[in-house]
Amino acid sequence: MSKVNVEKYIKNYGRTKEASIPILQAIQADYGYLPMDVLGKVCEESEITKSHLYGVATFYSQFKLTPKGKNAIKICKGTACHVKGADVSIVAFKDQLGINIDQTTEDGAFSLETVACLGCCSLAPVVMINEDVYGSLSSSKVRSTLKKYGKE
Numbered sequence: 730m731s732k733v734n735v736e737k738y739i740k741n742y743g744r745t746k747e748a749s750i751p752i753l754q755a756i757q758a759d760y761g762y763l764p765m766d767v768l769g770k771v772c773e774e775s776e777i778t779k780s781h782l783y784g785v786a787t788f789y790s791q792f793k794l795t796p797k798g799k800n801a802i803k804i805c806k807g808t809a810c811h812v813k814g815a816d817v818s819i820v821a822f823k824d825q826l827g828i829n830i831d832q833t834t835e836d837g838a839f840s841l842e843t844v845a846c847l848g849c850c851s852l853a854p855v856v857m858i859n860e861d862v863y864g865s866l867s868s869s870k871v872r873s874t875l876k877k878y879g880k881e
């Protein structure tokens with residue numbers, strides 16, 4: 730792994746625990762998630778303890794501790810999708826990928842998250858995979874949709 734340079738985070742936001750949230754936001758903006766080695770280095774170079782930084786990172790849902798998969802799946806949990814059975818498709822995605830919400834498959838191919846309204850409620854229940862939107866989801870449609878992205 731390349732040498733991690735955390736100086737800019739500390740320089741921009743400070744070295745005390747009050748800087749934890751902006752530092753984590755900046756790391757996530759750079760990496761797309763919060764790599765453990767980067768967090769560890771921040772703690773080494775600042776006054777922020779590991780337990781505090783990891784506590785903040787796990788408390789707020791905006792922070793991701795695992796990288797997104799090659800195919801990022803966003804399942805809508807907005808009201809219209811919920812009423813039309815979003816829970817069924819959430820279960821189907823979890824079962825077929827063998828992961829939970831906010832996790833990434835071991836091969837890095839898929840990650841799963843839930844989001845609020847995707848803005849196409851008439852298609853409910855809806856999922857977005859990368860930039861593509863799929864509506865009227867059912868368990869079988871989840872399977873056929875995943876196949877398009879290389880899932881066996």
Ligand code: FES
Nearest residue numbers: 805807810846847
């Ligand atoms: S509630 Fe799901 S797209 Fe609007």
